[in-house]
Amino acid sequence: MRYIITGKNIEVTEGLKSAIYDKLGKLDKYFATDTEITVTLSVEKERQKIEVTIPVKGSIIRAEEVSSDMYVSIDLVQEVIERQLKKYKNKIIEKNHARESFAAAFFEKEYDEDDNIKIEKSKRFAVKPMDPEEACLQMELLGHSFYVFRNCDTDEINVVYKRKGNTYGLIEPEC
Numbered sequence: 001m002r003y004i005i006t007g008k009n010i011e012v013t014e015g016l017k018s019a020i021y022d023k024l025g026k027l028d029k030y031f032a033t034d035t036e037i038t039v040t041l042s043v044e045k046e047r048q049k050i051e052v053t054i055p056v057k058g059s060i061i062r063a064e065e066v067s068s069d070m071y072v073s074i075d076l077v078q079e080v081i082e083r084q085l086k087k088y089k090n091k092i093i094e095k096n097h098a099r100e101s102f103a104a105a106f107f108e109k110e111y112d113e114d115d116n117i118k119i120e121k122s123k124r125f126a127v128k129p130m131d132p133e134e135a136c137l138q139m140e141l142l143g144h145s146f147y148v149f150r151n152c153d154t155d156e157i158n159v160v161y162k163r164k165g166n167t168y169g170l171i172e173p174e175c
Contacts, residue, residue, distance in 0.1 A: 001028055001035045008042035010070075016041065019071055023078040024052065030085055031056075041070060050077050061088065127157060135160045136168050 005012055005020060020039055027037075031054070040051040048070040054061040061084055065076035129152040130138070139147035139160055146161040151172070159171040 001025075001031050001033070001037050003037050003039060005039045005041070008040065010041050010043045012041060016070060016074075019074050023074050024081075026078065027081060027085070043070075048073050050074055052077050052081060054081070059088075061085065129155070132158065132160055132170050 001024075003020065003024075005017060024037065024039070031037075035054065035056070038051075038053040040053075042049045042051075046068055047066050048068060049064060049066045050070065050073045051064040052062065061081060063077050063080040063084065065073045065080060067073045067076065127148060127150045129150045131152055132149075135147050135149040135158070138149070139145075139162070146159055148157065148159050150156070151158045154172070156173050158173075161169045161171070163169050
């Protein structure tokens with residue numbers, strides 16, 4: 001794997017790089033050699049955060065972890081990504097896509113299938129045109145963590161969502 005390591009409000013030392021190569025290097029066996037992994041380290045007050053993004057064909061494997069120690073965050077994020085890969089493997093085999101992004105060893109090992117995703121409930125609803133601010137208000141009134149709406153300015157389906165720290169995010173389709 002090829003690593004792109006950046007730091008926000010933190011100097012990326014050789015010790016941190018070494019810890020990243022050591023921990024995330026355990027994932028090398030799952031990916032093709034030309035797979036690019038983006039690692040962003042950041043510090044906000046007492047929060048030591050690591051974000052890892054691994055683009056694979058048709059999807060993105062992403063995890064972020066926060067703790068009071070960057071080395072602990074690195075350990076935690078490696079575990080999360082490994083857990084995601086185990087779930088994702090079954091999906092790849094069933095749908096037969098993104099295979100070229102992974103090493104053959106990834107498919108040889110068997111994983112439990114008890115983590116399969118099952119949709120328990122399905123809803124249908126009218127999508128009302130509104131602006132993102134009104135959608136945030138509706139989301140808060142409903143007590144949900146996200147809200148789907150039709151953007152009155154673009155006439156496209158958008159999603160607003162609640163982020164950590166009581167901020168909001170907006171997802172718009174890319175044309």
